[in-house]
Amino acid sequence: MKIGIHHRKGSFSDRWIEYLEEKKIPYVILNAFDNDIIKQIKDNGITHFMWHFNQNYFEDMLQARTLFRSINQIGIKTFPNEESYWHFDDKVSQKYLLEALDIPLVKSDVFYHQNEAEKYIENTSFPKVFKLKGGAGSINVKLVKTKQQAKKLVKQAFGRGFDAFDSWTVFTDTIERFRRQKTLHNFLRIIKWGGKGIFVDKQYKVFPKQRNYVYFQEFIPNLSYDIRLIVIGNKCYYLKRNTRNNDFRASGSGMLEFAPGKFNLEAVDIAFKAARQLNMICVAYDFIFDENDQPLVVEISYGFQPYVYDQCLGFYDKDLKWNKTDVNLEYEIVHSFLNAYS
Numbered sequence: 001m002k003i004g005i006h007h008r009k010g011s012f013s014d015r016w017i018e019y020l021e022e023k024k025i026p027y028v029i030l031n032a033f034d035n036d037i038i039k040q041i042k043d044n045g046i047t048h049f050m051w052h053f054n055q056n057y058f059e060d061m062l063q064a065r066t067l068f069r070s071i072n073q074i075g076i077k078t079f080p081n082e083e084s085y086w087h088f089d090d091k092v093s094q095k096y097l098l099e100a101l102d103i104p105l106v107k108s109d110v111f112y113h114q115n116e117a118e119k120y121i122e123n124t125s126f127p128k129v130f131k132l133k134g135g136a137g138s139i140n141v142k143l144v145k146t147k148q149q150a151k152k153l154v155k156q157a158f159g160r161g162f163d164a165f166d167s168w169t170v171f172t173d174t175i176e177r178f179r180r181q182k183t184l185h186n187f188l189r190i191i192k193w194g195g196k197g198i199f200v201d202k203q204y205k206v207f208p209k210q211r212n213y214v215y216f217q218e219f220i221p222n223l224s225y226d227i228r229l230i231v232i233g234n235k236c237y238y239l240k241r242n243t244r245n246n247d248f249r250a251s252g253s254g255m256l257e258f259a260p261g262k263f264n265l266e267a268v269d270i271a272f273k274a275a276r277q278l279n280m281i282c283v284a285y286d287f288i289f290d291e292n293d294q295p296l297v298v299e300i301s302y303g304f305q306p307y308v309y310d311q312c313l314g315f316y317d318k319d320l321k322w323n324k325t326d327v328n329l330e331y332e333i334v335h336s337f338l339n340a341y342s
Contacts, residue, residue, distance in 0.1 A: 001026070002027065002047050003025060003027040004029075004030045005017065005030065005049075005050050005051070006029075006030060006032040006049075006050070006051040008052070010306065012050075012052035012303070016050055017029075019330070019331050025338070030044070030046075032067055038071070047076060047077065048076065048077045048078070048337070049068070049076055049078050050079045050334070050337070051079075052306075053303075058206045058207050064085065065085055068082065077341035080282070080302040081280070081281065083279040084280045085302065088302060091132075091215060092110050092133050092213065095110060098274075098297060103274045104270065104294070104295065105297050105298075106217050106220065106288065106297065107218040108215065108217045108218070109215070110214065110215045110216075112213050118154060120216075121154065126144060126145055126150065126219075127144055128218065129143060129216065130142045130150070130153055130214070130215070132164070132210045133213075143219065144216070150216075158212060161209035162211070163207075163209065164208065164210055165207065217298070220290055223243060223289075224243055226240075226286055226287060226288045226298065227240050227241070227263060227267065227286075228240075228287075229268060229271045229287060230283070230304070231280075231282070231285075232281065232282045232329065232332040232336050233336040235316070235332065236316040237312050237314075238258070239256060239308075240257040240261065241256055243255075256308070258311045258312050259313055260313075260322060264289060264295055265320045266294075266295055268320050270295055271283075271285050272318055278300070280302060281333065281336050281340060282302055282336070283301070284304050285299075306330065311327075312327040312329075314327070315327070
C-alpha cells in the first residue's frame with residue numbers, strides 16, 4: 001500500500017499527512033495538475049490517491065473527477081470515491097440521487113425549459129427557496145416570496161443567467177457576522193471575504209454562468225436552526241447551526257452549537273442507512289425538520305470546512321447512543337478509507 005496525496009495547506013490533507021506519518025504508512029505528495037500525473041502515479045507505485053478538492057476552485061472541479069475516473073480504471077482507489085464525487089456541489093444531481101434511493105429529501109423541483117417553469121409558478125404556492133446547483137454557505141440561496149419574484153428569476157435563468165458566485169451575499173453575510181460577533185477573527189474575515197464580495201476574486205470569475213435551469217425547494221417555515229450530521233464509518237458527528245437574524249438560512253451563519261440537544265434521532269438513523277446506500281466513506285448531511293418533526297435532507301457533501309469540527313464533543317454510534325470523546329475528522333476519514341480499501 002502506498003498513498004498519493006494532492007496537498008493544499010488548510011485542507012484535509014494537513015492531517016492526512018500527519019496520520020500517515022504517525023502510522024508509518026508510505027505516502028508521496030503529488031501535484032494532481034501535472035501534465036504527467038498518470039505517469040507519476042504509476043512510477044511511484046500508488047495504490048490509493050486522496051485529494052480534498054474544493055468547489056471554490058474552478059481548476060479542482062475541472063480536473064478532479066477526470067483524474068479520479070481515469071485512475072479508477074487501473075485499480076487505484078480514491079478518496080473521495082466515484083459514488084461521492086460525481087454529485088459533489090450539485091444540488092440538482094443530489095435531488096435525483098436521493099429520490100432514487102428513497103432518502104427523505106426536502107421536496108425539490110427542477111425545470112429545464114422556461115415554459116414548464118412558468119407553468120409551475122402559476123400552479124404552486126409561495127414562498128419557495130430558489131437555489132443554484134453549486135455554492136456553499138448559502139451564498140446562492142434566495143427566499144422567493146411571490147410569483148412575480150419567481151417569474152423574474154426564471155426569466156434571468158433562461159436569459160443572461162446567474163454568476164456562480166453571489167458576491168453581494170458574501171459581503172452582506174460577512175458584515176452581519178462581524179456586527180453579531182465583534183472579534184478580531186471576524187474583522188479579518190471582513191477583510192478577506194468582504195473584499196471578495198466587493199471585488200470578486202479572479203478564481204470565481206472563471207466559473208461559467210448558471211443558466212437554462214431553475215431549481216426550487218419547498219420552504220419549511222419557522223425554522224431556527226438546522227443540523228449537520230457527518231457519518232464516517234460507524235460514527236455520526238453532530239453540529240447545530242442556528243439561523244441568521246431575521247433570516248431562514250443556517251448554513252454559513254457561524255452561529256454554531258456542538259453539544260447535542262433534543263432532536264429527532266431518526267435523523268441519525270437515516271444518516272447511517274443513507275451512507276450505506278450512497279456508498280460514501282464520509283458523508284455530511286444538512287437536515288431540517290418539518291412541522292411534524294420529521295427529518296428531511298437539504299443536501300449532502302463528501303467535504304466540509306476543516307478544523308471547525310474539532311469542537312464536536314463526540315459522536316453517535318449505530319445504536320443512536322452518544323459517546324463523548326475528542327474529535328479529529330480528518331484522521332477518521334483516512335482511517336476509514338484505508339480500512340475500506342486495504
